[in-house]
Amino acid sequence: MSLLRGLLGMELIGISVRPFLDFQERLALLDSALILDVPLGVISRIEKMGGATSRGENSYGLDITCKDMRNLRFALKQEGHSRRDMFEILTRHAFPLAHSLPIFAFLNEEKFNVDGWLVYNPVEEYRRQGLPNHHWRITFINKCYELCDTYPSLLVVPYRASDEDLRRVATFRSRNRIPVLSWIHPENKTVIVRCSQPLVGMSGKRNKDDEKYLDVIRETNRQISKLTIYDARPNVNAVANKATGGGYESDDAYHNAELFFLDIHNIHVMRESLKKVKDIVYPNVEESHWLSSLESTHWLEHIKLVLTGAIQVADKVSSGKSSVLVHCSDGWDRTAQLTSLAMLMLDSFYRSIEGFEILVQKEWISFGHKFASRIGHGDKNHADADRSPIFLQFIDCVWQMSKQFPTAFEFNEQFLITILDHLYSCRFGTFLYNCESARERQKVTERTVSLWSLINSNKDKFKNPFYTKEINRVLYPVASMRHLELWVNYYIRWNPRIKQQQPNPVEQRYLELLALRDEYIKRLEELQLANSAKLSDPSTSPSSPSQMMPHVQTHF
């Protein structure tokens, strides 16, 4: 392959490097001074820059836009037409779908000693929640995805609703995504139920079955209060949706329900917002007007709204006031954000490493968040309007929570970053395809490796040493701009000026103390043994312990 000069960001790293595609389908540059490792799945767009007539340094080469906020530029030598080969090879492997090639996850032959596909077993997870019970049953009505092709095969529904009821409700919910249980409060038995919007339309259609079904849900806990419906959308959008057949639950039709709008914007707004974030951190970080630039991206404002919505859901359920039904339009973007974040606030189990994997697997992957469309795995159409950083936004919310509650999560920042890296990398099958039925057709679990295999076989790397396990503690983050921060270690990690403190010095110190404690405990045990031996031989004098041990010193 040709000799290139690598440009990282806009800056010239004046050295020769050799890009190559290795067996893992990564674009790697081999050079002692520069390590660049880009899984091809991360590439969003490849462009040629400059032409045969280009003059001047670095004006001729390749420009690669990545999905993870990076831009790479390679300046090439014009002679030898090396660029054309390079461009073709890269394009073919970065966008396999357009070239009838398999996604890399199907070629990956990595072996791990843990099988991540076994992490999530819906029956077990529902059993952990105490389901089925007197009011809720597990149904296999969607076993072959004939009720709803974007839902999982196993669903939890009210005991009093028959399968026939479910089928009738399905006709009134967008894409047949009927209200089903996500989480049940272990004590007060209120529930979080998720679904899509009702098909009310311009004429304001009603559906008795749907109305009755919601009432059945309301009655599953003995409270006589109303059912709370959180529509994630802004009010105007919900109204506008009537024009395309959608809508929301009106007061007239649903007497026993109270509806609130949470004002979270759609996928297009989020995509544009993230684009703006990239503009202020790349190639240079805005300096003097950092704060107003940050504000103008609205990114943290969106985060605030998502968190606020989730806090409301969690609070409603936790206080035992009423059960909650959450939907947006289709119930696979904002709805997934809200239910999973509320569950994270309510249920400490999801704050462990495996618990979080189960949460993602359940609320996002099995309930049909359209990962393939939102991320565009292996797809060359970088401007596709279906792409949107909804899952990234969720992970950002989790990060904000972990920042506010540094001892409440078993996992660390690296865990979240790793999930995001492999959201794009195509190395694992975890995030491929839009729904469970598609994954089943492609036999993803048989033919690919799960991301959780990588993580769970390496758990120590992803553990937060400060984690304190607390059962039944509800976490309410403060959804105020005073506490929300841009996730510098993720969004600006490629900027050489923003140095990440890895590992975090406070964490480092804590780990040292932990090691010291273990050493002392060991020594104490030894001494105990020695002391009992010494009773028979008092002549041996002990040496000063302070000479043997380092002093405990910690500065803060």
Place this chain on the structure above:
Amino acid sequence: MGQRAEWVGPAGLGGASGVSGGAGCGRCRGRRCPGDGRSPSRQCWWPLPLPEPEWPPLLPRVAASQGGGMLGKGVVGGGGGTKAPKPSFVSYVRPEEIHTNEKEVTEKEVTLHLLPGEQLLCEASTVLKYVQEDSCQRGIYGKLVCTDFKIAFLGDDESALDNDETQFKNKVIGENDITLHCVDQIYGVFDEKKKTLFGQLKKYPEKLIIHCKDLRVFHFCLRYTKEEEVKRIVSGIIHHTQAPKLLKRLFLFSYAAAARNSTATDPKNHTVMFETLQDWCWELERTKGNMKYKAVRVNEGYRVSERLPEYFVVPTPLPEEDVPRFQGHGIPMWCWSCHNGCALLKMSALPKEQDDAVLQVQKSFLDGVYKTIHRPPYEIVKTEDLSSSFLSLQDIQTAHSKFKQLFLIDNSTEFWDTDIKWFSLLESSSWLDIIRRCLKKAIEITECLEAQNMNVLLLEENASDLCCLISSLVQVMMDPHCRTRVGFQSLVQKEWIMGGHCFLDRCNHLRQSDKEEVPVFLLFLDCVWQLVHQHPPAFEFTETYLTVLSDSLYIPIFSTFFFNSPHQKDTNMHQRQLSLPLTQSKSSPKRGFFREETDHLIKNLLGKRISKLINSSDELQDNFREFYDSWHSKPTDYHGLLLPHIEGPEIKVWAQRYLRWIPEAQILGGGRVATMSKLLEMMEEVQSLQEKIDERHHGQVALQAEASSLLRASARLSSLFPFALLQRHSSKPVLPTSGWKALGDEEDLARREDESVDVGDL
């Protein structure tokens, strides 16, 4: 020498961490804190934190719900809905509720604790203090008093703290105490209108709002107080906090007369006060500056100048006779020497003159002085004129007054209304940008000293504001000793106290001129906080130390921050101690910091020479960038040179100081304190193990170790800990009540459907 102990005050708190380290006492658990708790002992403000097992049971209280319908349709996030009911100060407590409460109060009378020498001036009973709780306000009934030291509210809420909690309390200033110097603004509410109160009042308010310099906000309702008492307390408070004061009326004099201090300090571990020639010699020796610099006694007894300390350090070749020529102006004073022998110097400008002949004299004088410090190729000096090419004091004043308003929040509605535009509000205050500029300047100077082997001479009109700030910042970054507690205090003593920073004027302690009030020292602490926040292991102290230190600026018990110069302090403290008749000190005449004249004398005089030395600004930027980037690309040596990150996202709000009293901003069971207390817990465990091993070695029976209980309840500490202990913690989440801002050019996107597919076909 009696003043040696002064520093123990603010310093004795040891940071809420109580973590020892650095110089020596790694084994001392710091728990041997004397002081009987109540007495304002100079030993200790805060003993080491001990855990409290449970929050105390909530006392019966008067509650008035407000904003109950907060979750109303379309309210949250405000998609065009109505606003949440505005919590105002009208709908608080019904009189019948007060009655029930009154009995209770008479049962548990809270006594006023007076410091030695403190006198009660006036009081008013049946005052309600408002407390924000779960987006309602409740009132606590009690007595409002004003002494010659503080305003205090005596309610039953403080007794709600159990003993364990009070372990963390500030020993001098309770949460319901406001020292007179800590009062910033006083407002009265008349018919629901808020007005600033000052001078003589014709009408007395039904409500008193006090904004404090430590950013607490108090609301007192006087509606149920007897008219006579209202008049007395309101005019008393206004008079004692707002009216100009005489220096001799400072509380610290009454206190010093009444409380004999008998503190013995460990000579090895004390703050260097720089009051003796020996102290300066030690510092010269410590930094190996004694080859080129000498300590002089030319100002002994303040013969030369009352602005200068009695002892200071100048370049060895400088003739001592030069010092008195312009009362110490135009003399390069040594601050600190770098390991490579380069020194940081400061110099106050010569008096402004119009007369050509005098100017000529000044010029030749400066030329002579200059030759002693600039002798290429051995000694090269770079001059930094801080009064012309850097921040102005007015910039700092304006920025801070805008900035502090962001935290002086009256109610929940105000909090959430400002939350949406938080970042632009922050930016428009410029406070963070000023911090960035100070840090950047300090890095530039560090680069000259460290990388270019140049001496740096800081220049300012009186060399007592920005000179103090920049020179001490450079030392914190370059000299690890300054990052220990004792080292840091010695640094403040050297650069700020002996450097003649006018604390009295800059803090406006005597309320004589608002124009002179500029929080330069606070700006310095905020810059240091940025460093502590970015590199916690490089410091022996925590952010809590800095926060409490900042509070002590307004506590007139410790004389440290209550004088304009060492001379002023010496004359006043001395006279007082000898019980001589008090005369008002004829101290420093007012020095306006707003430059009226366009005088660039120094620049003119030194200009030609300097131009050769000062690099073109581009080149300067390149040097700076290279130095900065290369340092940050290497692993950090916490015992060596320390540079801050100064990129936009890295300069942050000192949340502990600024957000600590705001209930909406508290994270229950979270915040940095959560990890910090885990760390402490682990340290305690390790130390107790260490002791056990010790005991084993000595064949003793292990004592019962109770240490492990320390901070066991850490998970439930609030992020505001150890401040705002009086705030009751509820398990309810705080929900934003503010609306969404318009998206502007994205409105069309916002109206789009998520998916392009039509769903209406069913």
